[in-house]
Amino acid sequence: MFEKVLTKNIKIPESRNIDFYLKHGGYKSFQKVLKEMEPDTVIQEVRDSNLRGRGGAGFPAGVKWGFVPKNNDKPHYLLCNADESEPGTFKDRLLMTGDPHLVLEGIMIASYATRSGKAYIYIRGEFVEEACILDEAIAEAYQKGFLGKNIQGSGYDLDMYVHRGAGAYICGEETGLIESLEGKRGWPRIKPPFPAVAGAWQSPTIVNNVETLACVPSIIEKGAAWFKAIGPEKSPGPKLYCLSGHVKNPGVYELPMGLNLKDLIYEYGGGMLNGNKLKAVIPGGSSVPVLTADEIDVAMDFDSLAGIGSMLGSAGAIVMDDSTCMVDALLNLIHFYRHESCGQCTPCREGTNWAERILRKIEHGEATLKDIDLLEEVGAHINFRTICPLGDAAAMPIASFLQKFRKEFEAHVEQGKCPLNSNL
Amino acid sequence: MEVKFSEAALKEYDAIVKKYPERRGALLPVLHLAQREFGWISRDAMRYISELLDIPLTNVLDTASFYTMFKLQPAGKYHIQLCSTLSCALRGSRQIYEHVSQKYGIGDGEVTPDGKFSLLKVECLGSCGTAPVVQINDDYYEDMTIEKLDKVLDGLK
Numbered sequence: 001m002f003e004k005v006l007t008k009n010i011k012i013p014e015s016r017n018i019d020f021y022l023k024h025g026g027y028k029s030f031q032k033v034l035k036e037m038e039p040d041t042v043i044q045e046v047r048d049s050n051l052r053g054r055g056g057a058g059f060p061a062g063v064k065w066g067f068v069p070k071n072n073d074k075p076h077y078l079l080c081n082a083d084e085s086e087p088g089t090f091k092d093r094l095l096m097t098g099d100p101h102l103v104l105e106g107i108m109i110a111s112y113a114t115r116s117g118k119a120y121i122y123i124r125g126e127f128v129e130e131a132c133i134l135d136e137a138i139a140e141a142y143q144k145g146f147l148g149k150n151i152q153g154s155g156y157d158l159d160m161y162v163h164r165g166a167g168a169y170i171c172g173e174e175t176g177l178i179e180s181l182e183g184k185r186g187w188p189r190i191k192p193p194f195p196a197v198a199g200a201w202q203s204p205t206i207v208n209n210v211e212t213l214a215c216v217p218s219i220i221e222k223g224a225a226w227f228k229a230i231g232p233e234k235s236p237g238p239k240l241y242c243l244s245g246h247v248k249n250p251g252v253y254e255l256p257m258g259l260n261l262k263d264l265i266y267e268y269g270g271g272m273l274n275g276n277k278l279k280a281v282i283p284g285g286s287s288v289p290v291l292t293a294d295e296i297d298v299a300m301d302f303d304s305l306a307g308i309g310s311m312l313g314s315a316g317a318i319v320m321d322d323s324t325c326m327v328d329a330l331l332n333l334i335h336f337y338r339h340e341s342c343g344q345c346t347p348c349r350e351g352t353n354w355a356e357r358i359l360r361k362i363e364h365g366e367a368t369l370k371d372i373d374l375l376e377e378v379g380a381h382i383n384f385r386t387i388c389p390l391g392d393a394a395a396m397p398i399a400s401f402l403q404k405f406r407k408e409f410e411a412h413v414e415q416g417k418c419p420l421n422s423n424l
Numbered sequence: 425m426e427v428k429f430s431e432a433a434l435k436e437y438d439a440i441v442k443k444y445p446e447r448r449g450a451l452l453p454v455l456h457l458a459q460r461e462f463g464w465i466s467r468d469a470m471r472y473i474s475e476l477l478d479i480p481l482t483n484v485l486d487t488a489s490f491y492t493m494f495k496l497q498p499a500g501k502y503h504i505q506l507c508s509t510l511s512c513a514l515r516g517s518r519q520i521y522e523h524v525s526q527k528y529g530i531g532d533g534e535v536t537p538d539g540k541f542s543l544l545k546v547e548c549l550g551s552c553g554t555a556p557v558v559q560i561n562d563d564y565y566e567d568m569t570i571e572k573l574d575k576v577l578d579g580l581k
Contacts, residue, residue, distance in 0.1 A: 075445070087509045087548040125456070125493045126505075126549055128562040161443045166452055166491035169547065183444075183451030183483075185490040201445055244511035244552035251553045286510060286548075316552065318511055332510050336547050342490075424513040 002230070005218050005238040006211065007254040010098025016133060018140040021101035027146055029220035030108045034154040037220075042113035046216065048224035052235050055081055055172070055209030056285065056313045058302040061110075061216075065206060067196035068114045074203040078116040079181065080107050082123040082130075082210045083165055083172040087286035087336060088316030091240035091252050092210035096123070096130045099214075100137035104160070106213030108146065109220060111158050114206045118159050122177050125166040134162045169340035173388045174207040175199075176342065187344045188388035211240055231257030235302040235312075245319035246273045258301040265296065265319055276321035280405070284313025286333050287393030289400035310400075325422030326405040327412055330397055331359040332424045337394035348391035351382035355398060362409055365417035372409050376402050427468040429476075433461050437476065447477045451487050455494055464495040492546065500535045500542030502580050505559040508545045511552035516569075520556055521545060523570045527577070541577075 009015035009024070021027065033042050047062025068076060080103070084092040095103055103121075111119045123131050138160050141147045149157045168186045170176040176186035178200045199205025215237055219227045228236045239257045241264055244250045248270030253259075255268070261283055265271065272278055278293040283300065288311040291298070298304055305312045320329060338352035358375045361367040379398030382391045402409065411419050429437060440453045454477065458469050465488050474481040488494045495503075506512075506521050521543075525531055528541050535542040551557040554566035558573060565576055 084550045085548060088511055088552050090550050090552050093550055124550060125491070126546075126559060129564070163443075164453065164456060165493075166456065167493035167546070168491050180452065181449060182446070183448035184487055201449075242553060244555060245514045250511075250555070282510075318514070318552070320514060324514065329510060329514075332508075332513050336509050339547055423518050424510075 002238075002256050004254050006095060006102070006214050006240060007098065007252070009102070010094060015099050016097075016101075016137065018101055018137070018144055021099075022144070025221070026101055026217075027105055027144075029217040030105050030112075030146060031152055032220060033109055033112055034152050034156060039113045039115055042109060042220070045224050046113070046219055049219045049227040050224075050234070050236055051212065051215050051219060051227065052237075052302060053209055054211035054215075054239070054314070056086065056287070056311075058235065058312065061208060061212050064196065064208070065110065065114050067194060068204045068206060069197060072204065075118065075201075076114055076116040077200045077203060077205040078107060078111040078114055078119040079174075079177065079200065079205060079207045080119065080121040080210060080213055081172060081174065081177060081207050082121050082127070083177060084127075084210070085124055085169040085172050085340075086314045086316060087333070088244055088282065088318040089242050089285045089314040090244075090316070091242050091314070093127060093130055094240070094252050095210055095214050096127075097133055100133050101141070102214050102217060103134075103210055104137055104141055104146075106216040107160065108141075108158060109216045110206065110208060110213055111160075112156060114204070116206070117157055118161070120161050120163045120181060120200075122163050122165060122171065122181060124171075125164045127164075131162050131164050138162065168342075169336075170342045170388070170390060173390065176388065177207060178205060185342065187342050188390075190387055232299070232301050232303070239300070239315060241268075241300065242314070242316040243269045243319065244316070246276060246278075246321040246324070247271070247319045248273055258299040258304065261291075261296045261298050261300050261317065264300065264317060269319070272319070272321055274321075276323060278319065279322045279324055280320045280326065280329075282318040282320075282397070283315075284311045285316040286318065286336065287311075287389075287396060288313045289396050290404060292404050323420065325363070325418055325420040325424070326401055326408045327359065327363045328418065328420075328422035328424045330401045331356065331363050333397050334359055334394060337390065341390060341394075345386040345388075345391060347382045347385040348394065351378050351391070352394050354378050355382075355394070362412050363418055363422070365412055365415065367413050369410065369413050372402070372406070372413065375409075427462065427466065427472045429457070429461055429472075433457055441477075448479050448483060450477060451479070451484065452491075455484075455488055455491075459494060464498045498535065498539070499544075501540050502577075503542050503544065503561055504577075505544045505546045505549075507547070507549040507551070507555070507557045507559075509548035509552075511548070512556040515555040517556040520558070520568060520570055520573060524573070524577070527574075540580075
């Protein structure tokens with residue numbers, strides 16, 4: 001029986017309170033690293049656990065921390081990426097509202113390991129209430145001596161702040177986030193240099209997702225071997241799965257990595273809404289290739305989903321039933337990417353705009369079969385030609401929707417209208 | 425009207441600036457503060473911020489114009505932001521948009537003549553499990569239906 005690690009407290013009303021957190025063993029891991037562990041030992045433990053980044057890329061967190069150069073005089077920064085904006089993803093919000101001190105403790109340990117003296121939680125601007133909850137939690141942590149100067153007599157100093165974004169998906173990309181933290185447009189930077197070497201204010205900076213950081217206290221408490229034993233060895237640990245769209249019980253489900261997508265939908269999600277037939281699932285947030293109903297017998301972990309040509313991404317599964325027009329669904333997503341493209345790279349800025357116009361034509365029955373080929377070409381010309389992955393994120397749905405549902409696109413052309421009269 | 429922070433806002437401003445190693449880092453929170461104080465970010469407000477932070481006006485304009493949450497023109501007293509991205513769309517956000525639009529006779533990005541309501545279609549609000557979701561000013565209203573939203577809207581003074 002899997003015991004919840006990240007969401008065990010979220011339903012308890014007083015879980016936001018530091019006294020509750022302390023009473024249930026909270027901040028023990030942070031105290032342990034301060035007293036017993038060198039920063040490099042902490043990095044090694046997290047590296048051994050094979051904790052992979054929960055923001056979408058799946059990069060091993062411990063390896064990332066290890067990129068921070070040793071023996072330099074610059075200040076180091078730890079940034080918690082709470083800019084949760086990937087369509088279909090709503091897990092970090094749950095952690096921040098339900099167990100904010102767990103997130104804070106993860107940040108503290110990561111800051112110590114990377115020898116950072118300042119940590120910022122970059123939270124999307126729309127999450128006003130969540131930002132207040134974090135501010136209160138931070139104030140409590142200062143009061144109890146877990147933040148500030150000479151924490152718990154260890155000689156380690158750490159300050160932590162909440163930084164609110166202001167409505168821009170691109171700031172979830174780590175270098176866009178850094179630019180935004182510096183008060184600029186969220187325009188991603190060309191890498192290298194990587195943030196670990198020259199990030200915020202050109203200083204060594206580590207950016208980790210909320211859920212990634214929330215895994216850290218239990219790794220320190222129970223050890224890397226314990227963590228590694230949960231789910232598949234190559235991408236282990238507890239995982240928050242988000243389920244939305246045409247399912248009976250949408251929501252966040254914490255289960256071991258490697259959960260079968262079919263079980264997520266039918267067992268945990270209660271099956272399809274109104275008993276309708278499943279048509280398609282985007283398994284990892286809107287940016288990953290779509291799966292057909294025949295492809296959902298798959299383990300939700302980084303490698304298994306990559307094995308069938310999709311991605312785990314942020315594990316935000318968007319479920320669509322057979323009443324969904326795939327052209328209109330893609331149009332909705334490409335509209336999103338067009339709107340959120342930062343405008344820096346021509347292929348993305350122009351390509352998403354062009355793709356949206358073609359899709360609108362197809363959806364309204366005003367396109368020719370050639371337009372479908374053109375759409376495919378436009379998508380292919382965005383892919384891998386931009387500074388950041390937003391371009392790829394727009395190109396992948398285009399390619400996969402066309403590959404798997406091309407007949408529907410053609411039906412729009414042939415009938416001169418949307419066969420389903422969709423209006424998303 | 426002179427654009428100037430109140431005493432309380434200036435105190436907040438001082439606390440904000442201390443959080444960042446460089447002054448421009450404070451720009452986003454100061455823009456949020458200005459929007460809360462003045463309701464929206466006018467060119468005069470930008471000039472004021474540029475003087476306060478001692479950074480060029482172009483930097484303030486450059487940043488303020490990038491982010492959708494910064495209102496560069498006045499919005500309604502109640503700013504209704506309807507999520508229209510896929511998970512909400514699958515759950516009927518389009519119908520909710522059309523209803524609100526008809527109810528107040530305003531389209532996307534418009535304000536009612538009395539200045540009470542403004543309507544804006546926004547991209548994913550990160551609350552897809554409780555779709556469709558509507559944000560009115562700072563507050564989220566989740567699992568919305570036309571009936572539930574009407575109740576909320578009709579209760580706004």
